[in-house]
Amino acid sequence: MPSEYVDDLVARTRSFIRESVLPLDDAHDGNIAAAGADAVRVALQSAARQAGIFAPHAPTDLGGLGLGMVDRAPVFEEAGYSLFGPLALNIAAPDEGNVHLLDHLATPAQRERYLAPLARGEQRSAFAMTEPAPGAGSDPSALATTATKVDGGWLVNGEKHFITGADGAHFFIIMARTGEDATMLLAPADRDGLKVGRHMKSLDTSMIGGHCEVSFTDAFVPDEDVLGEVGRGFAGAQIRLGPARMTHVMRWLGAARRAHEVAVAHVAGRDAFGTKLADLGMIQQMVADNEIDLAATRALLMEACRALDEGGRASKETSIAKTFAGEALHRIADRSVQMCGGLGTTHDLPVAKIAREIRPFRIYDGPSEVHRWSLARRAVREITR
Template identity: 55%
Template sequence: MIDFTPDPRIEDLRERTESFVRDVAIPAEARDLSERPAPGAGHGVDPALRAELQQAARDAGLFAPTVPEELGGLGLDVRGQAVVLEAAGYSLLGPHALNCAAPDEGNMHLLHVVATPEQSERFLRPLAAGETRSYFAMTEPAPGAGSDPSMLRTTAAKVDGGWSISGDKWFITGAEGAAFGICMARTPTGATMFLVDADTPGVRIDRVVHAIDTITPGGHAEMTFDDAFVPDDAVLGAVGEGFRYAQVRLAPARLTHCMRWLGVARRAHDIALDRAAEREAFGGKLGSLGMVQERIAQSVIDIETSRLLIQKCAWILDEGGSGKHESSIAKAYVGEAAARIIDRSLQICGSLGVSGDLPLGRLAAEVRPFRIYDGPTETHLWSIARRTLHRRAPRPEPTPA
């Protein structure tokens, strides 16, 4: 049974995170845009601003909520993370300040579970401290791996003392400026994960892809691995077990995406509520109109349903379940719901909503790709249906005695 009684520690963290976002992160949003090459251009938070926000989060005792305590984090279970990451996501800068943004957050979890002690000390500890950034390189240009990881074309060949990686990668989030990455490549016994330093010869960033979302440091890169040598101790986990380890990262990373984007959607909803309460139209407040009330009610239902789906999956993960099915449901629903909530909020705010005077336009641009990242909604719906049909498959009739 899922217990919805608030944990006093988590409630305190939620309240302090909300205060931090209100008093520190949201006021810094104007600086985030002004310190880019041009207003709204460029990718990612300015490194100096990111460092400043992370120090403020450390000072507030909110830094690294998903990181184990022995690595300097708060060590929250997944249910606790759901509460804090939603609060952090209320500002696009919140997860970067708290060091719980993608792709680093998912990589930290994967490294904590799979990495050797030596790999953890070299790669995980500075990542957990916010001293470095990372990327996860699996997606490839067509006809390579995308929603279907079995189409992986990047290869790693065994050579003296290590491995030679060759292949093309596409839309690799955070690669530019990262200290290292986790690269998935095909080996003779199956897919394998490799830890790759940024300065490895043969690894290059060909370009940063122009995308509608710009909040992630480093953006989304197109990369080439050209006979890139990594030593034997760069193998993450066991050779040939890459797809199995991907499942370690997959469900929790999907879910933390949902947590953060629910916070973004709730921000948009609150902006719409304020506008509906103050704007005069047709002889009364905008919020007195039935069509506006319907949109508000629909958004409330989307928010509450999203939160419950997240909490259920979080509970399953905390209980030791895989969460694969439940995280797929949450991802499919929350991705679409967040887009609906922001779109309704834009509609309620009218021309003000699409202007630069409110952040709704930027929130819409940032959240739209979430319906594609971590698996398009259509892929999740397909896999949900397949699993459901398989579970319902007719059982053979018992043989008469």
């Protein structure tokens, strides 16, 4: 996209978030259920459509703006300045990643039935992969849910947990074992044998639909709802995972930047020990370290986005960016709380809720330790060829 177009989109997103989304976010301390869940989602997305900023990532033939990874990064960051901003633009997880996956793998019929209403914000979705022990968590190869071939389709059996957005999702993308590999399957939420169970209460409260247990008991999926190729599920999932990690970074970068800006404004106006807090060396170090972490996160993010836009898997680049960002953005939020003192732990300022929401990102989409393990193995393999 021309830079002028993206710059204008960023500016309009910034104005929309501050005027239409932040007040609601702050009034409910970032808790989307308390704010009204799907009712508020529909209202915010309607307003985003009117502002011309809705679905910047979605394909243009389905009403989206069709931005690539590099172009969407600053737009997503501005949306992430509010915890509810990504939901308003229809770029929240897991729907944003599912749009990307379906756009690459869905058949024409699947695009019409699943992708089109998802891209337009008419439906929500969930990606059902994570399982309770000893099933798949950080190690996808431990996948225990099975899909057994029957006449005309597949019977799915297994237990999932921590499935984001499951409560209220209209359909599921299911990862199930079919032999030595896996297959991705599509199923409407009302399919017999598919049951959404309890919410698993977690630190974060801004993701609509919560993180839920989901069970499958002889849930039938017809052959036409296989997503991608049978027995190529793990490879297909990689289409989603790399870009989804980077869009997570984009969104949380916006939230961390807000925490930092709130903290800087606080120390610049707070008198203590005969001077402004901002004039004290220890505070200046925290401010500077936040600036460094923001800049470094943004640089690594853009390097990974360029590699993705060039058509590569960018496994190394996305692992580096995700690991650094998960830890750097947590540091930013934590320093921001510290700079704000007692107020930083209260609902009077937004830094506490941002710190709460960002902390799980060091685990979501691959814990830092797993990414480090993968990076180390790759480095050793490359040097010893």
